[in-house]
Every structure is written in C-alpha cells, then in structure tokens.
Amino acid sequence: MTKNQTFNVALVGATGAVGQQMLKTLVDKSFPIRSLKLLSSPRSAGKKIEFNGETLTVEEATPEQFEGVDIALFSAGGAVSKKLAPEAVKRGAVVIDNTSAYRQDEEVPLVVPEVNEDDLHKHQGIIANPNCSTIQMVVALEPIKKAYGLKKVIVSTYQAVSGAGLGAVDEMYEQTQQILNEEDISPELLPVSKDKKHYQIAFNALPQIDVFQDNGYTFEEMKMVNETKKILRDSSLAVSATCVRLPVETGHSESVYVETEKGGATAKDVQGVLAEGAGITLQDDPATQTYPLATEAKGLPDVFVGRVRQDLDAENGYHLWVVSDNLLKGAAYNSVQIAESLVKLGIIGL
Amino acid sequence: MTKNQTFNVALVGATGAVGQQMLKTLVDKSFPIRSLKLLSSPRSAGKKIEFNGETLTVEEATPEQFEGVDIALFSAGGAVSKKLAPEAVKRGAVVIDNTSAYRQDEEVPLVVPEVNEDDLHKHQGIIANPNCSTIQMVVALEPIKKAYGLKKVIVSTYQAVSGAGLGAVDEMYEQTQQILNEEDISPELLPVSKDKKHYQIAFNALPQIDVFQDNGYTFEEMKMVNETKKILRDSSLAVSATCVRLPVETGHSESVYVETEKGGATAKDVQGVLAEGAGITLQDDPATQTYPLATEAKGLPDVFVGRVRQDLDAENGYHLWVVSDNLLKGAAYNSVQIAESLVKLGIIGL
Numbered sequence: 001m002t003k004n005q006t007f008n009v010a011l012v013g014a015t016g017a018v019g020q021q022m023l024k025t026l027v028d029k030s031f032p033i034r035s036l037k038l039l040s041s042p043r044s045a046g047k048k049i050e051f052n053g054e055t056l057t058v059e060e061a062t063p064e065q066f067e068g069v070d071i072a073l074f075s076a077g078g079a080v081s082k083k084l085a086p087e088a089v090k091r092g093a094v095v096i097d098n099t100s101a102y103r104q105d106e107e108v109p110l111v112v113p114e115v116n117e118d119d120l121h122k123h124q125g126i127i128a129n130p131n132c133s134t135i136q137m138v139v140a141l142e143p144i145k146k147a148y149g150l151k152k153v154i155v156s157t158y159q160a161v162s163g164a165g166l167g168a169v170d171e172m173y174e175q176t177q178q179i180l181n182e183e184d185i186s187p188e189l190l191p192v193s194k195d196k197k198h199y200q201i202a203f204n205a206l207p208q209i210d211v212f213q214d215n216g217y218t219f220e221e222m223k224m225v226n227e228t229k230k231i232l233r234d235s236s237l238a239v240s241a242t243c244v245r246l247p248v249e250t251g252h253s254e255s256v257y258v259e260t261e262k263g264g265a266t267a268k269d270v271q272g273v274l275a276e277g278a279g280i281t282l283q284d285d286p287a288t289q290t291y292p293l294a295t296e297a298k299g300l301p302d303v304f305v306g307r308v309r310q311d312l313d314a315e316n317g318y319h320l321w322v323v324s325d326n327l328l329k330g331a332a333y334n335s336v337q338i339a340e341s342l343v344k345l346g347i348i349g350l
Numbered sequence: 351m352t353k354n355q356t357f358n359v360a361l362v363g364a365t366g367a368v369g370q371q372m373l374k375t376l377v378d379k380s381f382p383i384r385s386l387k388l389l390s391s392p393r394s395a396g397k398k399i400e401f402n403g404e405t406l407t408v409e410e411a412t413p414e415q416f417e418g419v420d421i422a423l424f425s426a427g428g429a430v431s432k433k434l435a436p437e438a439v440k441r442g443a444v445v446i447d448n449t450s451a452y453r454q455d456e457e458v459p460l461v462v463p464e465v466n467e468d469d470l471h472k473h474q475g476i477i478a479n480p481n482c483s484t485i486q487m488v489v490a491l492e493p494i495k496k497a498y499g500l501k502k503v504i505v506s507t508y509q510a511v512s513g514a515g516l517g518a519v520d521e522m523y524e525q526t527q528q529i530l531n532e533e534d535i536s537p538e539l540l541p542v543s544k545d546k547k548h549y550q551i552a553f554n555a556l557p558q559i560d561v562f563q564d565n566g567y568t569f570e571e572m573k574m575v576n577e578t579k580k581i582l583r584d585s586s587l588a589v590s591a592t593c594v595r596l597p598v599e600t601g602h603s604e605s606v607y608v609e610t611e612k613g614g615a616t617a618k619d620v621q622g623v624l625a626e627g628a629g630i631t632l633q634d635d636p637a638t639q640t641y642p643l644a645t646e647a648k649g650l651p652d653v654f655v656g657r658v659r660q661d662l663d664a665e666n667g668y669h670l671w672v673v674s675d676n677l678l679k680g681a682a683y684n685s686v687q688i689a690e691s692l693v694k695l696g697i698i699g700l
Contacts, residue, residue, distance in 0.1 A: 152663065156506035156605035158555040158594065173530065180527055197639045204645045205508040205596055205603045207657050207671045212636035216617060216659040225662060238663035242605040242671065244508065246555055247597055253555045255506035255592040257607075267566060286562035289547045295554045307557050309566040312575060313502065313588035321557045321592065 005349045006034035009339075010069040010093065012061050012084065013076030014038040015047055017166045018098055021332035022073055025301075027052050029336055032343075039065055040076065063087035070348060071339050074098060075331070089125030094348055096335050098129040100219075103227055110230050113337045114278035115142045120338070120347055127338055132330025133157050133220065133243065133252055134227040139303040139329070140256065140322045143277030144270060145232060149261025151316070152238040155224060158246050158253035159209060160294060161201060163326045164190060168201075172247055176202040191245050202247050209243040218243055251294025252330060254322040263316035270318050271308045279329070284308050292323035300325060301333045355699045356384035359689075360419045360443070362411050362434065363426030364388040364399055367516045368448055371682035372423055377402050379686055382693075389415055390426065413437035420698060421689050424448060425681070439475030444698055446685050448479040450569075453577055460580050463687045464628035465492045470688070470697055477688055482680025483507050483570065483593065483602055484577040489653040489679070490606065490672045493627030494620060495582060499611025501666070502588040505574060508596050508603035509559060510644060511551060513676045514540060518551075522597055526552040541595050552597050559593040568593055601644025602680060604672040613666035620668050621658045629679070634658050642673035650675060651683045 009026070013019045026033065038049055039061035047058040059065065061080065066072060066088035074081045074088075075098040085095045085102070102108040109119035110128045115138050120127060130138070137155060144150065161168040171189045178185045179202050187198035191206040199206055210219035217225075224241040265273075275282040283292045284306035292304030303324045311317025324330055342348045359376070363369045376383065388399055389411035397408040409415065411430065416422060416438035424431045425448040435445045435452070452458040459469035460478045465488050470477060480488070487505060494500065511518045521539045528535045529552050537548035541558040549556055560569035567575075574591040588609075615623075625632040633642045634656035642654035653674045661667025674680055692698045 154504060154607050156592075158508070158596075176526060177530055180523065180530070191639075195639060199639075199643060200645050203598050204643060205598060206643065207603070207605075207641050208639060212639075215662075216636055216657070217662075238661075240607070240662050240667070240669060242506075242657065242669055244603075244605065246508075248553050248555060253557070253594075255557075255594065255605075257504050257590070286566055289541075289545060289549075289558060289562075291557050293549060293554060293556065295550050307566070307592065311588075312565075312567075312590050317590070319590060319592055 005343065006032045007070040007349070008035045008068055009033050010037040010039055010066060010072040012039045012072065012074045012080060014049055014058055015040055015044045016075060017162050018075040018327055018331040021327040022075065022335060023049070023051055025328065025332045025336045029340065031336060031339065037065060037069065041080070066091040066093050069093040071096065073335055085126050094123065094342060095126045096129060096338050097126055098331055098335055100131065100223060102126050103128040103130065103223070104230070110227060111338050112138050112231055112334060113341045114139050116231055116233065117341050117345070120341055120345060123347070129331065129335045129338060130227045130231060131220070131223040132163055132326040133159060133254065134224050134231070135330050135334050136252060136303045136322055136324035137224065137254055137256060138228055138231045139277070139279045140274065140305050140320060141232065141258065143273045143280070144258060144260060147273045148265055150232070150234065150237055150258065151261055152259040153228065154240050154257040156242045156255045157244055158248070159243060160248040160250045160252055160326055161190065161245065162250045163252065164193070164245070169249055172201050172249070175200065176247065179203060201245065204247065206245040207242065209245050248294050250325055250327055251297045251323060252326040253292070253294050256320045256322055257311070258318050258320065259314060260316045260318070267308050267310045267318065274305050274308065279303050280305055282306065291321055294323055297323045297325050301328050303329055355693065356382045357420040357699070358385045358418055359383050360387040360389055360416060360422040362389045362422065362424045362430060364408055365390055365394045365397055366425060367512050367519070368425040368677055368681040371677040372425065372685060373399070373401055375678065375682045375686045379690065381686060381689065387415060387419065391430070416441040416443050419443040421446065423685055435476050444473065444692060445476045446479060446688050447476055448681055448685050450481065450573060452476050453478040453480065453573070454580070460577060461688050462488050462581055462684060463691045464489050466581050466583065467691050467695070470691055470695060473697070479681065479685045479688065480577045480581060481570070481573040482513055482676040483509060483604065484574050484581070485680050485684050486602060486653045486672055486674035487574065487604055487606060488578055488581045489627070489629045490624065490655050490670060491582065491608065493623045493630070494608060494610060497623045498615055500582070500584065500587055500608065501611055502609040503578065504590050504607040506592045506605045507594055508598070509593060510598040510600045510602055510676055511540065511595065512600040513602065514543070514595070519599055522551050522599070525550065526597065529553060551595065554597065556595040557592065559595050598644050600675055600677055601647045601673060602676045603642070603644055606670045606672055607661070608668045608670065609664060610666045610668070617658050617660045617668065624655050624658065629653050630655055632656065642671055644673055647673045647675050651678050653679055
C-alpha cells in the first residue's frame with residue numbers, strides 16, 4: 001500500500017445490522033478514509049450516526065451521490081444494488097456489494113480474501129461479498145483443499161437471527177419475553193419476512209432461510225452451494241446444504257462434513273492444517289471442552305473451527321464445527337477486507 | 351392380546367422428565383394396569399404423584415419392591431438400572447430400560463417397535479429403549495432402508511434441553527430471563543452436568559451432548575452410531591453424527607443425509623415411501639412452507655419428516671429434516687409401545 005493514500009468512501013445501508021458493523025470495522029481497521037458518505041433509502045435519510053467521534057447525517061442514495069467516490073460499500077438489499085451499483089461504477093467508484101444481486105454474475109468476482117483474493121484483479125467495477133454462511137465455511141475449507149483436495153461437502157447450519165436484520169433480532173427477544181410471560185405471540189418476520197407464513201423463532205429451530213426454490217432447496221441453501229463452487233473455483237465440487245435458523249442473536253455455527261481427494265490424513269493432520277489456515281482460530285480440545293461457540297465468537301473477526309473428527313467410516317471424510325460472527329467475517333469485516341486487498345494489490349489508488 | 355389381561359407395573363424414576371411422560375403415556379394409551387408402583391431414589395421417596403385420578407406415593411426402589419411385578423419401566427439413570435434391573439428380572443419382571451446401561455449388551459434387544467419389534471422374542475429379561483435422538487432417526491430410516499437399502503448416514507442434530515432433564519429446562523428458562531434482564535448468568539448444568547465446564551445455553555448452540563470419548567466423538571454421538579447399527583441390524587452401515595444442544599425445551603430436530611444402496615429414486619419417491627412408513631407423519635410442502643417444527647411436534651407421538659430433497663450431486667443421496675418429541679417417541683412413548691408389543695406378541699401374559 002502506498003503510504004498516506006486515502007479514499008472517498010460511500011456506505012449504502014448505514015442504518016442496517018451489517019451497515020453498523022461496517023462503520024465499526026472501518027474504525028477498528030483504521031481504514032484510510034478521506035471522506036465518508038452515509039447513504040440510505042429516503043425513509044432513513046436524515047438520521048444522525050456517530051462515526052469515529054463525528055456526527056454524520058444519512059443522505060438519500062441517488063446516482064449523483066457517487067460522484068468522486070472511490071469505494072462504495074453496498075448493504076441495503078439486492079434491489080438497491082441492482083439499481084445503484086452500476087451508477088456508482090459509471091461514476092468511477094469500485095463497488096463492494098454485500099447483497100446477492102451480482103454474486104453469480106460471471107463478470108463479478110466473489111471474494112473471500114483468505115481464499116481467492118487474486119480474483120479481484122478481474123473486477124469490472126463491482127465486487128461481490130459472499131453470503132455470511134458461505135464465507136465462514138470456505139475459510140475453513142480452503143486449507144483442507146490446499147492440503148488434500150476436496151470432493152464433497154455436506155453442511156447443516158445453525159444460523160443466528162441477526163442475519164435476517166435488526167427487526168428479526170427484536171422479534172426474537174420480544175417473542176422470548178412473551179413466552180416467558182406465558183403471553184400470546186404473533187410472529188411477523190421470521191423465518192422470511194417476505195414469505196407467506198411466519199413461525200415462532202424463540203425456543204425453536206426453523207429449517208427455512210430465504211424462500212424455497214423449485215428444487216426444494218431454499219435460496220440460502222443454493223447460495224451456499226453455488227457460491228462455494230465459485231469462490232473455490234471448482235464447479236465439479238459436490239456441495240449440499242441444509243440451512244436452519246436458531247434463536248441465537250449473532251454467530252452462525254455450521255456442522256460441516258468434508259470428503260477429501262487424498263485419503264490418509266488423520267484428524268490431527270487436519271487440525272494442523274486448519275491451525276495454519278488464514279483467518280482461522282482452531283479451538284479444539286475435547287479434554288478441556290474447548291470448541292467454538294456462537295456466544296464467544298460474537299464481536300471477533302476470526303473463523304473458529306473445532307470438533308475436528310475423522311469420519312467413522314470414510315477414511316477421507318472429516319467432520320468440523322465452524323463458527324463465526326455473521327455480521328463481521330460473514331459480512332462487514334469481509335467487505336472491508338476486500339477494500340484493503342484492493343488497495344494492497346494496487347487495484348485502486350495510485 | 352388376550353382380553354382383560356392386566357399387569358403389575360413398576361416405574362423407577364417417576365419424578366423425572368421422562369418418568370412423568372411415561373405416566374401420561376400409560377394413561378393416554380389405556381395400558382392394562384392391574385397395579386402401579388412408583389419407585390425412586392431415597393431422595394424422592396415419599397413424594398405424591400397423581401395418576402389417573404389417584405394419588406400415589408413414591409417409594410424407595412429396593413430389590414424386594416419388584417416381587418410380583420410383571421413389567422418394570424426404568425428411567426432413573428444408568429447406575430440405578432445396572433444395580434436394580436437384574437434384581438427385577440430375578441423376581442420375574444420384564445424390564446424395559448430407558449437408560450444406556452444395557453443398550454450395547456448383545457443379549458439385550460434394543461427395540462423401536464416400528465423397526466425391529468421381532469427382536470423382543472430374544473429377550474432374556476431386559477429390553478433396552480434406545481436413545482431419543484436414535485429412535486426418531488431410525489423410524490425415518492426404516493422405510494427408506496426397506497425400499498432402497500442404506501449405505502451411509504450423516505446426521506447433525508438440533509436437540510432440546512429436556513433431554514438433559516428437568517433441571518436443564520429450568521436452567522435454560524432462568525438463564526434466558528437473566529439475559530433479557532441483562533443480569534449475570536452462572537451456567538451449572540449444561541451442556542453436561544457431570545462434566546467440568548458449563549456454558550450458556552440461552553441464545554446459543556452447544557456442540558457437546560454427554561462426555562467426550564477417546565475418538566473425539568461425544569457419547570451421545572457414539573450412541574447414535576452404535577444404536578442405529580444395532581436396531582437396523584447392519585453393522586456395516588456407515589453412520590456418523592454431530593450432536594448439538596439448542597435452547598429448545600422439547601422436540602429434537604435432525605438434519606439427516608442418507609445414501610441408499612439402489613439409485614434412481616426421486617425425492618418424490620422417497621416422500622411416498624416415508625408417508626407410508628410406520629409412526630411417520632410426512633410434513634413436506636415447500637409451497638406452503640410446511641415442514642416439521644419442534645414446537646409443533648411437542649406432545650405428539652409421531653416422528654415428523656419433511657424437507658425431503660435429493661442430494662445435488664449423489665443420485666442415491668437424500669436430505670431429510672426429522673423432528674419428534676424427545677420425551678415421547680424418544681423415550682416414554684417408545685417404552686410403553688415396547689410393553690404393548692410384549693403383550694401383543696404374547697411374550698408376556700398368559
């Protein structure tokens with residue numbers, strides 16, 4: 001990185017769950033900001049937000065707002081990205097988009113810096129940030145892939161409600177209190193706000209995240225499947241997913257089964273490879289009941305991996321428990337990492 | 351069943367979470383009871399319990415208490431079963447044991463009536479009731495096995511706290527209220543009361559049920575593996591499990607991946623086979639967001655199956671979401687079903 005370079009940054013969706021973590025991450029990482037513009041829908045325009053000791057006013061996101069912007073972080077839903085990301089690019093900004101709008105676009109790199117930072121060189125204005133549940137899994141898969149190759153992945157997720165937004169977090173806590181009070185509840189948002197039916201999330205496990213596709217999988221499950229193949233650059237990798245929403249505020253957990261190309265590695269070998277993996281903290285000691293937990297991962301940028309075991313039958317099969325803060329590495333932190341990589345690789349800036 | 355036969359029944363562990371459901375199930379199923387004796391540790395002796403309009407007093411479980419007993423239901427922990435089940439058998443009772451004490455004993459049938467009722471003929475006094483998480487899975491696997499054969503099973507569980515006893519349920523609710531009140535918490539029971547460390551269960555997912563074994567799997571995971579092979583009478587079946595405790599009161603959910611011997615069945619075929627399966631209610635219609643939920647399974651005896659999908663890569667691979675009340679089909683209901691089967695098959699009685 002050239003010293004003392006600074007950037008004009010715009011953040012679309014500053015008032016959301018991920019937007020708030022983006023602001024925090026920009027400060028925590030001391031990202032070299034020259035100016036910061038907070039943009040939103042007309043509804044949220046006018047709100048005041050604290051940033052690094054200053055009070056900023058949220059403005060309505062319009063095409064003209066992106067004049068002079070170097071980096072535009074989008075996290076305000078797919079429709080907003082579809083409409084405004086091309087406008088930002090037209091005006092010279094590089095867009096880092098945290099929605100699913102462009103993830104499967106062949107011309108758009110889908111990037112987790114620990115895994116496929118190189119793909120950033122191919123960008124044509126828009127870079128997609130993967131889905132939260134995908135990011136933490138591919139961080140854990142990458143070192144195993146490098147060491148042994150990957151054949152098949154089966155994942156069952158244990159996902160937190162903050163992935164569905166701040167409203168879903170409020171719904172969970174309110175509903176929980178109502179149940180403790182033995183009051184009636186009226187679910188309105190979860191599992192999927194725009195879907196027809198809504199179910200109790202408190203003290204329950206909902207096997208639906210996002211809407212169903214024609215093949216019986218949910219959109220969240222297909223995101224994990226398709227994004228994993230794209231990020232790992234292996235369209236022949238077998239991936240299937242079952243995605244489940246839990247009454248956990250923040251921190252996705254995943255039970256991941258992996259079959260490798262090469263056989264013969266012990267669980268200890270795989271632990272060793274994971275411990276050296278970029279962005280990973282290994283927490284794996286049954287003797288001291290050490291394993292990753294959502295409540296402990298919250299607020300931290302790492303991907304935590306534990307419960308590493310060899311499959312009881314397949315000599316090239318392994319089971320992992322993978323936990324990460326879905327708002328940080330799963331969203332905001334990864335987006336800001338992408339911005340840092342763009343600077344480090346000389347893709348933006350002087 | 352010979353008409354008007356009645357039985358002297360003893361219940362060891364009547365004050366526990368499962369014991370209470372056993373009493374309820376005996377009434378709900380109108381099990382032909384001549385006399386009912388409630389037994390427990392000295393600590394709980396003297397307690398009064400309502401049963402079918404009568405008030406019964408819990409007595410201390412001693413060998414002599416089993417004189418004249420036809421059927422002894424045990425659900426008071428493995429140590430009690432180890433000590434007293436042989437005493438009951440010596441006095442002529444048939445023991446149906448809901449602990450893990452005898453499950454892997456080659457001379458003890460391990461029975462889920464919908465799957466292997468025939469094994470009851472081999473009993474030598476003790477019959478073991480399988481672990482809750484195993485029972486609901488094998489009920490779902492059995493019709494698939496019959497139709498297509500089974501090669502491999504990978505399960506990730508989403509288990510309710512009532513499986514850890516009434517104390518664990520209290521801990522979950524109290525801790526939840528403390529967190530909502532922003533008070534400090536002090537976990538004392540979960541994930542495993544007798545283990546060294548205890549973690550927050552409220553708004554969390556704990557990847558440990560029962561203590562760790564030398565191979566890195568927990569005892570709960572190995573129960574699922576070994577019991578599934580025994581009940582399905584297939585020691586070469588590949589089974590691996592990851593068991594996770596959730597802040598759900600009652601109702602275990604399971605994400606199950608199955609590879610069949612025969613290929614070529616569609617998800618619709620598998621749904622058809624499951625819909626006809628004994629003890630199963632299929633709840634599977636993505637168009638109406640119909641899938642099994644722990645909160646809806648609570649209090650019902652069925653095993654609910656949904657989210658049936660073909661694996662995206664293996665043409666003989668299928669994913670299922672399996673939910674059941676862990677205290678009923680997972681414990682009390684299955685135990686009373688075993689008693690009914692013993693009568694129906696003429697193994698006990700005249």
